[in-house]
Amino acid sequence: MTSLAGILAKLDRAEESIELLNKERVAFLMTEPLPYHVEGGFFDDPTKYEFRGYQDRPVPLRFSILAGEIIHQLRSCFDHLIGELAAANGQPPIRNHEFPICTDREKFRKAIRQQAKVKGISRSALRRIVKAQPYRHATPDTTTINLIHQWDILDKHRLLLVVGKMVTLGNGAEVGTTEPEGPTPEIIKLTKAPQKVLSEQGHEIFSIALSQPVPDFEAKGQFHVHLVFGEEGPAYAVEVISTLRTMAAFTRKFISSFKDELGA
Numbered sequence: 271m272t273s274l275a276g277i278l279a280k281l282d283r284a285e286e287s288i289e290l291l292n293k294e295r296v297a298f299l300m301t302e303p304l305p306y307h308v309e310g311g312f313f314d315d316p317t318k319y320e321f322r323g324y325q326d327r328p329v330p331l332r333f334s335i336l337a338g339e340i341i342h343q344l345r346s347c348f349d350h351l352i353g354e355l356a357a358a359n360g361q362p363p364i365r366n367h368e369f370p371i372c373t374d375r376e377k378f379r380k381a382i383r384q385q386a387k388v389k390g391i392s393r394s395a396l397r398r399i400v401k402a403q404p405y406r407h408a409t410p411d412t413t414t415i416n417l418i419h420q421w422d423i424l425d426k427h428r429l430l431l432v433v434g435k436m437v438t439l440g441n442g443a444e445v446g447t448t449e450p451e452g453p454t455p456e457i458i459k460l461t462k463a464p465q466k467v468l469s470e471q472g473h474e475i476f477s478i479a480l481s482q483p484v485p486d487f488e489a490k491g492q493f494h495v496h497l498v499f500g501e502e503g504p505a506y507a508v509e510v511i512s513t514l515r516t517m518a519a520f521t522r523k524f525i526s527s528f529k530d531e532l533g534a
Contacts (some may be wrong), residue, residue, distance in 0.1 A: 274525065274532055277350045281522050285345040288514045291441040295497050295511060298330065305329075306435055306468055308475065310492050320479055321475045321491055323437040325468035329497065333510075337499075338425035340514055344521045345422035348415075352388055358532045360411075361390025369399070370469045371419040373410040379401055395531050402524065412504045414520045417513075421501070434467030434500040436507055439476045440492035448486040456481040465507040467500045 274325075298305065305327035313320055336404045348369035356363055366389065370381035378400075381387045383460060404410035439462070447455060459479035466473045478489060 274354070274529065277347050277354065277525055278522075279341050280347050280350065281518065281525070284340050284347075284521075285518050287336055287340045287343070287516060289369055289407055290509065291340070291514070292334065292511045294330075294333065294336075298333075299495055299497070303327075304495075306437060306495055308437060310489055310491070312487075316485075317480045319438065319480065319487055319489055321443075321477070321493075322472045323474040323475045323493075325435060325470055325530070329434060333403040333497070337510060337514065337526055338421075341421050341425060341517070343419055344517055347521050347525055348418075351528060354392065355388075355392065355395045355528065355530055358391035359390055359392045359395075364389060371404065371415055372415060373404045375403075376403050378405060380463060392531060395528065398527065408505070414517055414526075417505055418517055418521070424501070428491050434507075436465055436496045436498045437493050438465075438496065440494055442512050443476070443478070445478065445487070445488075445489045445492035448488055449485060453482075453484055455484040455487045467498060484526045493505075 303326065306323060306439065308321055308323050310321045311317065312318065313322070342486050347367055348371070352367045352369050353363035356367065363488040364386070368381075368387045370378055372378035372381065382396075388399065391399075400406075403412040403414060407413050410414050410416060420439065445455065445457070447453075457478055461477045461479070463474040463476060475493070476491065480487065498507045499505065500507070500509060523524045
């Protein structure tokens with residue numbers, strides 16, 4: 271009888287690896303000296319108080335390798351599914367079998383008609399695969415299934431999924447002055463800077479604009495550090511563990527929806 275056992279075993283392994291990566295992430299971010307620091311002060315403008323984040327230790331390459339392995343396991347689950355669906359429909363698996371993932375309708379049609387990527391599967395299974403295609407969504411590039419596909423391709427050619435750190439401000443900042451007799455600071459604007467992966471040169475995280483210079487102005491903030499994917503594109507700086515967990519949950523739900531086709 272056709273079975274999902276092999277696919278589910280891959281999924282189990284991917285999920286185990288996610289939790290392993292998460293444990294190593296926590297240990298890395300919490301080990302003294304911390305791999306980052308935040309400085310506050312007036313850097314370029316006497317009326318603009320900035321919090322800037324700096325990378326002090328790079329993220330281990332092992333994190334990128336683990337993330338790439340996880341995504342590859344997830345992507346291979348989809349290809350494995352096509353062979354199982356063909357077998358369940360009384361057709362032998364072939365070398366061309368591959369789960370098509372396309373952001374363009376014409377490319378999907380070519381994959382089906384000319385490249386025989388899903389040859390031998392049932393019509394009902396094909397309809398489900400069509401519904402899952404990124405091109406059917408308003409933002410195809412950022413769909414979970416497309417990110418799995420694209421990042422798996424990139425990871426085959428280079429140590430992609432460059433993983434970096436990003437610092438964000440927590441529940442606001444405390445402000446005041448070191449000299450009680452000095453002028454009362456008037457805050458005219460609070461600005462959250464665009465998300466960026468930390469570097470040794472540092473970058474702005476958050477700024478406080480004052481109506482006039484107040485030399486003894488000071489601010490304190492609570493900051494959260496995140497491990498993020500540093501790949502440029504529509505999914506730049508998304509958090510690593512939550513993204514991988516979302517990918518794994520999506521894959522498990524999608525694969526499990528074919529139980530009736532596979533007699534499982």
